[in-house]
Amino acid sequence: MTDSPARPAPLADPHLVYDPVPGDGPKDVVILGSTGSIGTQAIDLVLRNPDRFRVTALSANGGRVALLAEQAHRLRVRTVAVAREDVVPALREALAAEYGGREPLPEILAGPDAATQAAASPCHTVLNGITGSIGLAPTLAALEAGRTLALANKESLIVGGPLVTALAKPGQIIPVDSEHAALFQALAAGTRADVRKLVVTASGGPFRGRTKAELADVTVADALAHPTWAMGPVITVNSATLVNKGLEVIEAHLLYDIPFDRIEVVVHPQSYVHSMVEFTDGSTIAQATPPDMRGPIAIGLGWPERVPDAAPAFDWSKASTWEFFPLDDEAFPSVNLARHVGRLAGTAPAVFNAANEECVAAFLSGALPFNGIMETVTRVVEEHGTPVTGTSLTVSDVLEAETWARARARELTATTATAEARA
Structure with missing residues (x-):
C-alpha cells in the first residue's frame, strides 16, 4: 500500500514516542481499575521496578476497599479515587488502619467522575x-490532559472512536491488550507501507471446535472455564463468544489504520503467539510469550524501553506444539458482526458493546442462553438503524446510543426468558 503525505499517523505507532514529561527518574503513573486483574498485575510490576515507576494515584469501583487501602499504603500514593460514594467511610477506616496514624492519609476522590479526575491529575502515564x-470519560480526560495513555480499556476506544482519534496525538496511546501489544511490537519490524495484513490470534475459548447447535445448552460454569487465561467473568464470557476478538478487530482498525478486510482472526489454542503482522515481502513477524499480562502491561508503561524480567519467557529446551485453525464464523458470528458495526462506525460500535454487556449479564444470571447472547446483540444492532457518524459525533450521542441499546437488550432478554419459561 502507498501512503499519502497528508495521511495521519496511526494512533499507536511503535516508531513514534510521545513523552509528555521528559527527564530522568521514575515515571509517575496513575492506575485506573487498580483492584482488578490488570491493576493488580500492574502494581506487582511497579513494586518490582521502583527505579522505573512511581504510582501517584489509584482508582477503583469500590468493591474491594481493604485491597485498595493496602495498595495505596504500599505505593504511598497522593490520591485514591473510588466510584462508589457509599464506601468512603469504609475506605477512610481501612486507610487509617493501614497508615496507623503515623503519616497523612491520601486525598480521596469519590463519585462517578472520580476516575476521570484521577486520569487528568499530574503524571506521565495513565x-x-x-x-x-x-472507561471512555477517563480515556478522554487523560488524552486531553496530555498524558501517555496505556490503554487496557478497549471499550473506550471502540465506543468513542472518533472522539478518541480527535484528541490523541501521534504515539500518545500505547495498547495494553495482549493482542495489540503484540501487533504494536511486531509493527516495529517494518514501515507502515510494508504492512500487508494484521493477524489477531484467538484462543478459541472453552468452546473451540463446537458447532452452534452444540453451544445451545452450555452453562455459565462451562463458559467461565477458560483454558488459558484467568480473567473477570465479563471478559471470560466475551472470550467464550469471541466478542472480545470482534472488539479487538475494531480496536486494531482504529489503532493502526488498517482496513477491516486486511485484519484476520485465527484460532491459536495455546495462546503463545499473541498476534502477527504479515509484510508485503511475505514475511510474518509474530510476538510470542507464555500467557501473562505483565508483559503487555510493561510495554504500556515502559515503552520505548523494555522492563527486564517483566514476565516469564519460554524454555526453548522443552518441546512444544503450536496450532493454528481458521475461525468458525457460523458458531461464532461475533467477529463478522463486529466488522459490520466497525464499518458503520459512529454510534454503531457503542450499541454493539452496550447490548453485549447487558446480554452477558443476563447470561451470567441465568436469564439468557449462551447462543442468545449474540442473537440478541445482532437484533439490537439491526434495530439501531443508521448510526450517528462523522465529526458531529459527541459524547452525548454515544451515551444516548448506549442507553437505548441497554434498554432494548433488556427488553429482548425479558421476552426470551418469558418464552422459555412457557415452553
Whole structure:
C-alpha cells in the first residue's frame, strides 16, 4: 500500500514516542481499575521496578476497599479515587488502619467522575484498566490532559472512536491488550507501507471446535472455564463468544489504520503467539510469550524501553506444539458482526458493546442462553438503524446510543426468558 503525505499517523505507532514529561527518574503513573486483574498485575510490576515507576494515584469501583487501602499504603500514593460514594467511610477506616496514624492519609476522590479526575491529575502515564465503556470519560480526560495513555480499556476506544482519534496525538496511546501489544511490537519490524495484513490470534475459548447447535445448552460454569487465561467473568464470557476478538478487530482498525478486510482472526489454542503482522515481502513477524499480562502491561508503561524480567519467557529446551485453525464464523458470528458495526462506525460500535454487556449479564444470571447472547446483540444492532457518524459525533450521542441499546437488550432478554419459561 502507498501512503499519502497528508495521511495521519496511526494512533499507536511503535516508531513514534510521545513523552509528555521528559527527564530522568521514575515515571509517575496513575492506575485506573487498580483492584482488578490488570491493576493488580500492574502494581506487582511497579513494586518490582521502583527505579522505573512511581504510582501517584489509584482508582477503583469500590468493591474491594481493604485491597485498595493496602495498595495505596504500599505505593504511598497522593490520591485514591473510588466510584462508589457509599464506601468512603469504609475506605477512610481501612486507610487509617493501614497508615496507623503515623503519616497523612491520601486525598480521596469519590463519585462517578472520580476516575476521570484521577486520569487528568499530574503524571506521565495513565494506565486505564477499567472494564467496560465507563472507561471512555477517563480515556478522554487523560488524552486531553496530555498524558501517555496505556490503554487496557478497549471499550473506550471502540465506543468513542472518533472522539478518541480527535484528541490523541501521534504515539500518545500505547495498547495494553495482549493482542495489540503484540501487533504494536511486531509493527516495529517494518514501515507502515510494508504492512500487508494484521493477524489477531484467538484462543478459541472453552468452546473451540463446537458447532452452534452444540453451544445451545452450555452453562455459565462451562463458559467461565477458560483454558488459558484467568480473567473477570465479563471478559471470560466475551472470550467464550469471541466478542472480545470482534472488539479487538475494531480496536486494531482504529489503532493502526488498517482496513477491516486486511485484519484476520485465527484460532491459536495455546495462546503463545499473541498476534502477527504479515509484510508485503511475505514475511510474518509474530510476538510470542507464555500467557501473562505483565508483559503487555510493561510495554504500556515502559515503552520505548523494555522492563527486564517483566514476565516469564519460554524454555526453548522443552518441546512444544503450536496450532493454528481458521475461525468458525457460523458458531461464532461475533467477529463478522463486529466488522459490520466497525464499518458503520459512529454510534454503531457503542450499541454493539452496550447490548453485549447487558446480554452477558443476563447470561451470567441465568436469564439468557449462551447462543442468545449474540442473537440478541445482532437484533439490537439491526434495530439501531443508521448510526450517528462523522465529526458531529459527541459524547452525548454515544451515551444516548448506549442507553437505548441497554434498554432494548433488556427488553429482548425479558421476552426470551418469558418464552422459555412457557415452553
